Each structure stands twice: as C-alpha cells, then as structure tokens.
Amino acid sequence: MFRMSETHAARRQYRVGFVADSPNFPAAWNDVVEKVRIADELGFDSVWLGESWGYELFTSLADLVRATQRIKIGAGIANIYSRSPAVLASSAATLDERSGGRFLLGLGPSGANVIEHWHGVRFEKPLQRTREYIEIIRMILRGEKLIYHGTFFKLERGFKLRFTPPRSDLPIYVAAMGPKNIIQTGEIADGVMPIYWPCTKWGDLRALLDEGARKAGRVPHSAMIAPYITTALLPENVSEERRQEARSAAAMPLAYYVGKMGTYYADMLRRNGFEAEVQAIIDGWQKGIKSAIAAVSPRLLDAVALVGTPREVVARLDQWAEWGVDEPLLTMPEGPVDEVAALLQDLKEALV
Incomplete structure (x- = not known):
C-alpha cells in the first residue's frame, strides 16, 4: 500500500478513479475484473x-463488488428511462450493502437514439425526469413511505424498501453538460460527470454547480466535478511514434462523440470556445472517419484528454485540479494484465 507524503497529500486533494471498460467496445471480461482488482490493491479511489x-x-x-475490498464501485451511468426509480434505488441499496458501503450511483438521460431505438421508450423532458428520479431514489433510501406526485410519477400506495440500506445518503452523480442540467445537478446531486469538458473551463463548471447549490440552500462545492477523461498511459521509455499513435487513438472517440452522437458534445464544445475545431471535425466526417480523426486539433485534444507517461499525466492532473477537478476518472489502460499492472503501479508512485 502506498502513502502520500504530507506535502503532496495537502497539494493533491483530488482522488483518481478509473472507467473500467467501454460499454460500446467491451474487452474480455475476466481481464477487466483483474485490472479492477489491481487498482483496488494499489489504493485508487x-x-x-x-x-x-x-x-x-x-x-x-x-462482479466488481465481489472482486474488490476497498475501492468504490460506481454506475457511470445508468440511464433514467429503461429502469424505474424504484429498481435503481433497490439495485443501488443492494450493491451498497453487499460492498460494505462502497457503491456510487451515476445517473443520466443518455440520448434519444439509445433510449428510443434500443429501449423503445420516448425520450422527453430529461431535466425534469432526472429531478424526479433523484427525489424518489432519495425517499426510498431514507426508508420513507413512497408517496410522490410529479410530472412523470404518481405514487400513492406508500411502499417502503423492505431492508435498511447502509447509507441513506448514498452519493448520486449526474452526467450533465448543458447549463440548466449542471445548475440542477448543483441543487440535487453529489457530483457531476461531464465528458470532454475542456480543462480550461473547469472554473465555469464549478460556478454553475455552485449557483445550483445556492438555489437549494447548500454550501458551495456540495457537488464534486468527476469528469470522464480519455486517457492513454504510456511507459516511460515510449517512442515518439508510439506517442503519436496514442494521440490518434485518443482522438478517435472524440471525433465520434462530436460528429456522430447528436449535437450535445458539439454544442458544449462550441459554448466553451472550440467552434472552429467542432466544425472541422464535422466537415471531416463528410470524407470519412480518418478525415474526422485528423481534424481533431492538438489544442482540442490536449484540452480534453490525457496522453503521456504516468509522471506526465500526474503533472497535468495537478494543473487540472488547481482549475477545479475533484475526482478525475481515467480510462483503464488497454493491453495485457501484467503490462497494465506495471502502468498502474507507476501511476500510483507518481501520485505519491
């Protein structure tokens, strides 16, 4: 087990976590579990x-709960259309009990394509639906009789969860990008989980969260900033050719999110000063994926992704934390388990 020095502990208030696997391109599951077990043993958050x-x-x-002892296990995210609030509440409470109080619940609307054409549910009023889900889930976790009157849910019979969860205040995070959703997150949630939010704009994100906190009578910094960060951890002796390959690989999902995932990510980046970069990627898609990836500028990639050795990544995380990040969530490295174990150990040592 590693320990931070008091000097670095004071400087590094942020807590590093990982996104264990891609839902769209899943890796071999046994390898995913083994990498998570290693992250647990090394003391990541x-x-x-x-x-x-x-x-x-x-x-x-x-599976991850059973394979680990200390690390927190998060749903990041569960969508708010395909399961009822009660199912999500009972699932979260069950996993929180089985994990010994280590579970975190991330919620979000996902997007219209997935919700309507995979789940077959009408995608409407995601902001109001998010609020009602969180309010109902909180009621269930507190052991209250479930009587609720909202836009979407009319619950009259007063059902109660039939076991006592270990935590009535289980942390709830929200995947939010638009200003209204971020402000609401500051009102009702414990953290925000943005994707591809530019690093120079963490202060703007914090201001929106704290505006919501004030509206709800909460103290500033009630909601943590926990961004998903596309990350490529590289060995210390990496060649320049391999570094450039990793940058290109990191640009691929960014180009996809900007050009093929509706307008959410493109609009967010435009609002944050990357209008020209967004348009270049969209124009690049007219010629195909290679052109779209090539259109991702170094300025944009460096603003939203981390590509480098463990020491380089930690140096940038230190800077990002000064700008407002609380809980950076890095991409779990790809590759054989033994190679990933070495990279995670190097990262942990760089954080000490």
Missing part, C-alpha cells in the same frame, strides 16, 4: 462502468 447496448450494468457491477 473508484472504478466505474457505463452501459449502452452491451453488457447489463448492474450484473457487471456486482
């Missing part, structure tokens, strides 16, 4: 899984 149209989320999270 959290590990998260998402979902799309692949593995079922909570079944996979249960």
Whole structure:
C-alpha cells in the first residue's frame, strides 16, 4: 500500500478513479475484473462502468463488488428511462450493502437514439425526469413511505424498501453538460460527470454547480466535478511514434462523440470556445472517419484528454485540479494484465 507524503497529500486533494471498460467496445471480461482488482490493491479511489447496448450494468457491477475490498464501485451511468426509480434505488441499496458501503450511483438521460431505438421508450423532458428520479431514489433510501406526485410519477400506495440500506445518503452523480442540467445537478446531486469538458473551463463548471447549490440552500462545492477523461498511459521509455499513435487513438472517440452522437458534445464544445475545431471535425466526417480523426486539433485534444507517461499525466492532473477537478476518472489502460499492472503501479508512485 502506498502513502502520500504530507506535502503532496495537502497539494493533491483530488482522488483518481478509473472507467473500467467501454460499454460500446467491451474487452474480455475476466481481464477487466483483474485490472479492477489491481487498482483496488494499489489504493485508487473508484472504478466505474457505463452501459449502452452491451453488457447489463448492474450484473457487471456486482462482479466488481465481489472482486474488490476497498475501492468504490460506481454506475457511470445508468440511464433514467429503461429502469424505474424504484429498481435503481433497490439495485443501488443492494450493491451498497453487499460492498460494505462502497457503491456510487451515476445517473443520466443518455440520448434519444439509445433510449428510443434500443429501449423503445420516448425520450422527453430529461431535466425534469432526472429531478424526479433523484427525489424518489432519495425517499426510498431514507426508508420513507413512497408517496410522490410529479410530472412523470404518481405514487400513492406508500411502499417502503423492505431492508435498511447502509447509507441513506448514498452519493448520486449526474452526467450533465448543458447549463440548466449542471445548475440542477448543483441543487440535487453529489457530483457531476461531464465528458470532454475542456480543462480550461473547469472554473465555469464549478460556478454553475455552485449557483445550483445556492438555489437549494447548500454550501458551495456540495457537488464534486468527476469528469470522464480519455486517457492513454504510456511507459516511460515510449517512442515518439508510439506517442503519436496514442494521440490518434485518443482522438478517435472524440471525433465520434462530436460528429456522430447528436449535437450535445458539439454544442458544449462550441459554448466553451472550440467552434472552429467542432466544425472541422464535422466537415471531416463528410470524407470519412480518418478525415474526422485528423481534424481533431492538438489544442482540442490536449484540452480534453490525457496522453503521456504516468509522471506526465500526474503533472497535468495537478494543473487540472488547481482549475477545479475533484475526482478525475481515467480510462483503464488497454493491453495485457501484467503490462497494465506495471502502468498502474507507476501511476500510483507518481501520485505519491
């Protein structure tokens, strides 16, 4: 087990976690579990899984709970359309009990394509639906009789959860990008989970969260900033050719999110000063994926992704933390388990 010196502990208030696997391009599951076990043994803070149209989320999270001892296990994120608030509340409470109080619940609307054409549910009023889900889940976790009158849910019979969860205040995070959603997150949640938010704009994100906190009578910094960060950890002796390959690989999902995932990410980046870069990527898609990836500028990639050796990544995380990041969530390295173990150990040592 590694320990931070008092000097570095004071400087590094941020807590590093990992996104264990891609929901769209899942790796061999046994390898995913083994990498998570290594992150647990090294003392990293959290590990998260998402979902799309692949593995079922909570079944996979249960595997990670059983395979670990200390690391927090997060749903990042469960969408707010395909499961009822009660199912999400009971799932979260069950995993929190089985993990000894280590579970984190991330929620979000996902997007219209997935919700309507995979789940077959109408995608409407995601902001209001998010609020009602969190309010109902909180009521269930507190052991209250479930009587609720909202826009989407009318619950009259007063059902109560039939066991006592270990934590009535289980942390709830929200995947939010638009200003209204971020402000609401500051009102009602414990953290925000943005994707591809530019590093120079963490202060703007904090201001929106704290505006929501004030509206709800909460203290500033009530909601943590826990961004998903596309990350490529490289060995210390990496060649320049391998470094450039890693940058190109990191640009691929960014180009996809900007050009093929609706307008959410493109609009967010435009609002944050990357209008020309967004348009270049969209224009690049007219010629195909290679042109779209090539259109990702170094300025944009460096603003939203981390590519480098463990020491280089930690140096940038230190800077990002000064700008407002609380809980950076890095991409779990790809590759054989033994190679990943070495990279994670080097990262942990760089954080000390």
